[in-house]
Amino acid sequence: MEIGKRLKIARESIxxxxxxxxxxxxxxxxSLCEFEKDRREPKFSHLSKLAEVYKKKIEFFLTDEPxxxxxMLWRDKPDNExxxxxxxxEFYQLCEQYRDLEILMDDVKEYKLxxxxxxxxxxxxxxxAELFAKHVHERFLLGDVPIASLKKILEEVYYVKxxxxxxxxxxxxxxxxxxxxxxxxxxxxKQWRRSYDLAHELFHILTWNVFRNRNIDESKDEDKLxxxxxxxxxxxxxxxxxxxxxxxxxxxxxxxxxxxxxxxxFDVSLDALVYRIARLFKIRKEDTDRYLDAxxxxxxxxxxxxxxxxxxxxERYCDLAQRALNEGxxxxxQFAKYMDISYKEAQKYLIEDEDFTDEKVSIxxx
Amino acid sequence: xxxxxFLLLDxxxxxxxxxLGIWDEFLERCDVSISQTVANQAKWASxxxxxxxxxxxxxxxxxxxxxxxxxxxxxFLDRFNELYKAGIHAGEKETLAxxxxxxxxxxxxxxxxxVYQVLGLLGKGExxxxxEEILDKIGLSKSNLxxxxxxxxxxxxxxxxxxxxxxxxxxx
Numbered sequence: 246m247e248i249g250k251r252l253k254i255a256r257e258s259i260x261x262x263x264x265x266x267x268x269x270x271x272x273x274x275x276s277l278c279e280f281e282k283d284r285r286e287p288k289f290s291h292l293s294k295l296a297e298v299y300k301k302k303i304e305f306f307l308t309d310e311p312x313x314x315x316x317m318l319w320r321d322k323p324d325n326e327x328x329x330x331x332x333x334x335e336f337y338q339l340c341e342q343y344r345d346l347e348i349l350m351d352d353v354k355e356y357k358l359x360x361x362x363x364x365x366x367x368x369x370x371x372x373x374a375e376l377f378a379k380h381v382h383e384r385f386l387l388g389d390v391p392i393a394s395l396k397k398i399l400e401e402v403y404y405v406k407x408x409x410x411x412x413x414x415x416x417x418x419x420x421x422x423x424x425x426x427x428x429x430x431x432x433x434x435k436q437w438r439r440s441y442d443l444a445h446e447l448f449h450i451l452t453w454n455v456f457r458n459r460n461i462d463e464s465k466d467e468d469k470l471x472x473x474x475x476x477x478x479x480x481x482x483x484x485x486x487x488x489x490x491x492x493x494x495x496x497x498x499x500x501x502x503x504x505x506x507x508x509x510x511f512d513v514s515l516d517a518l519v520y521r522i523a524r525l526f527k528i529r530k531e532d533t534d535r536y537l538d539a540x541x542x543x544x545x546x547x548x549x550x551x552x553x554x555x556x557x558x559x560e561r562y563c564d565l566a567q568r569a570l571n572e573g574x575x576x577x578x579q580f581a582k583y584m585d586i587s588y589k590e591a592q593k594y595l596i597e598d599e600d601f602t603d604e605k606v607s608i609x610x611x
Numbered sequence: 612x613x614x615x616x617f618l619l620l621d622x623x624x625x626x627x628x629x630x631l632g633i634w635d636e637f638l639e640r641c642d643v644s645i646s647q648t649v650a651n652q653a654k655w656a657s658x659x660x661x662x663x664x665x666x667x668x669x670x671x672x673x674x675x676x677x678x679x680x681x682x683x684x685x686x687f688l689d690r691f692n693e694l695y696k697a698g699i700h701a702g703e704k705e706t707l708a709x710x711x712x713x714x715x716x717x718x719x720x721x722x723x724x725x726v727y728q729v730l731g732l733l734g735k736g737e738x739x740x741x742x743e744e745i746l747d748k749i750g751l752s753k754s755n756l757x758x759x760x761x762x763x764x765x766x767x768x769x770x771x772x773x774x775x776x777x778x779x780x781x782x783x
Contacts, residue, residue, distance in 0.1 A: 248681060288678040289708075290647035293701035303701045307685040345697035569698070573724030573768050578622060578652055578700035588626070588656035595759065 248292070249283035251306050255299040256281070258315075260330030269298045300338040315419070318449050318457075320442060320468070323413035332412040332429070339408050339558070340424040342583050346565035349574045354404040356425050358451055359384050366456050366467070374448070374470040378477035381451065389484045392440045392512040399443075400559055405450065407443070409555040418446040420453040436552040440512045444475035480511055480521045489522065501536070501543050509550060515540045557585070571596050614749050615641040617715050619706055622652045623722030624742045627760060629663045633751055638673045640749040644717075646709060647678040649702035677709060684708050695732065695781045698725045710738060720745060722759040724768045731772020732781045741765040 256266050256277075267274035272291060279285040287295075296303045315337060323329050347353045361377050363369055382391060385398050399405040404425060409432035417429040428446045430439050448471035449456070456467050488510070492503040501515070508518040519540050523533040556563075566583050569575035571594075575583070581591035618641050625645070628634045637643075645653075650667040657665035667674055687708035688696055699707070703726050710717045711733065718740040721727060730739045742760035746752050758764050775781045 287681065288647070289681055289684050289701075289705050290651065290678045292681055292684075293648040293705070294651065296701065303684070303704065304688060304696060307681055307688060345693075348693055349697055570724075573728050573771055574694070574698050576699045576703055576723045576725035578656075578702065578723075579698060579725070581656075582700065587659040588622070588652075589659040 247309070248287065248306050249281045251312075252277075252287075252295060253281040254312060255295070255301050255305065258330060259299050259334040260327035261299075266295070266298060270294050300334045302341070313422075315421075317417050317419045319414060319417055320445065321415040325413065328413050332410065332414065333417065335410060335412075336408065336417055336419075336427070336429045339429075340406055340419075340421060340427045343406050343427075343559070343562050343565075344424045346562060346569055346575075346583065349569045350565050350572075352565060356404045358403050358405075358426065361452050361455055364455055369452070369455065369470055371470065371473045374473040375477040377448075377451070378474045379481075381447075382478055382481055387478075387481075389481075390511060391479055391481065392444075395440075395447075395478075396443060399447070400561060405447075406562075407559055409439075409557050416442040416446050418449045420450055420457075426450045426453075430555075432555055432557065435514075435550075436555075437508070437512050437514050437517075437550070439555065440479065441475055441514070441517060444478045445471045447478070448474040476517060476521050476524075479513055480518065482525055484511075485518075485521060485525060489526075501539055504540075505543060505547070515544060567594055570594055613640055613642050615643075615718065615745060617717045618643050618740075618745070619710060619717050619719045620645050620649070621706060621719065621721035621723060621726060622649050622656060622702060624720045624760065625649070625653045625665065625667075626656055626660075626663070627722065627742060627756065629657065629665055630660070631753055631755075633753075636751060637749070638670065640751070641745065642675070643673075644675040644677060646702055646705040647676055648705045650676055652700070652702045679705055679709055679712075683712055687711055690733075690782055692781060692783050695729060699729060703729075707733075711735070722757070722764075724759075724764075724771075727765055727768035728772035728775065729781075731769040731774075732776045733772075734776065736769035736773060739765055739769055 256263070261269070263274040263277050266272075266277055270277075272294065276285070280287045280291065292306050293303055296306065315333070317333050317336070319329070344353075359381055361369075363373055385395070387394055387398070396407060400407055406424065406427035408427070408429050410429060411433050412431055415431055415434065415438070418427070420426045428443065428450065430442050430446075434442070449467070485507070488507045489499055492499050492507070494500070504518055504522070505515050508515045511518070516537060519533065519536050522528065523536070528536075563584065566575065566580055570577065570580040577591050577595070578588065580594065581588050584591065620643055625634075628637050645667060653665045653667065657663050667676060684704060688704065703721075703723070706719060707726070707729055710719055716738065718738055719726070719730065720740050720742055722742065727739055730736055741762045741764065743756055744762050746756075772781075
């Protein structure tokens, strides 16, 4: 075992100094230093405390397995490195716990997301990104208003792990070898911003093998392509043109007020819709800029759209955890940890006398 | 002489005993050992309760709090596959590792299906005891314990672990 080395890696990966780790764990910084340098062996309770603080499994410190680097793809990464590392660590932990629950419930699913047939990033342009979005839209059966079902389909049909946390930055995505595709979105952002980020991150997930594993910096272009993809995915040409046609006045124009209604229906910002319309109706750049200015003024004058607070954990994750608890595959203390709730709160989920997996409550359909 | 001399407690029964207000009486009648991690968990868990505060550091004279070496935990955990390792919390792992390593006939009292299942899986079902059974034996019987602290519950989940053992599930 290389406990010292692993303790240091775990501390550094969450971005803590020895003093910060000491403050969070209640273990003296000189002790922590001695543990890391293998000058003194920690006791199990030290490791369990540090596992909690560093957001690692206790097994992380007790294994000889090689360490894997976890490079994640950020959108609006914060400048503060410590903050970024902490968010990445939390995201990793949530993905790891999700996978544990899938294993516990024997419900590990193979994901079969569509992939782009373009394999050379240099050949990916805006038209290709939009074509790809059209293909995904059809394949996912997203219908007239894609955002209404996008998240559900990603989570329940393609098993993408989607979490929400409060953090600085907009989003992180990653296709993990161990856990599959996963997206982290910022819970503090407005609903329509999160919708856009979800579609944007989906592009990264679907083109992971196109843009990743290369030593060239394509991030700027890749982000623009992801925006084009997100725009097309959330605002399909036919649906937007249909709404616009329905709202034209006698001069063949559409008011910003009406556009705002359409933006609300598609759960996008008014800005995003103006850009989309500019592209669909080939509006000149200077005119588009003028409409965008007007849209900003309108947004200031209007009462803000309500934005719901998302649940931090996916429904499937919570369902797996609850089933694991009640089937005795997860202890109550572990359940409280996985659900990020108190022990007392966790007790409310206990069902003893009812066994919903039992044949007594199974419905015969064969 | 106390009725129970080799008794290990998990966090659930500790909290329950505090809730029932019989912790001190319990300690007068049983020799209790608790892992340091479980003690920390009980302290954390009690923060949510209005009327109880659990700080086992205050009971150091009366309770044996132990802390195992990581190598012991590792050799214990290496016996399990990923499935069983993921299901139990660090404190439970420490307690179970301690019990399995000791030559004494420890009894583990829990209120958790997963913990009893591990004991069943390891063929150590006879080293488990419910809170209900202990309280009956030491004359502190209570009728409002909750199902997870009963003998029936313990036996049911030990049995489930035994089935896993027969079907070769859980151990590497």
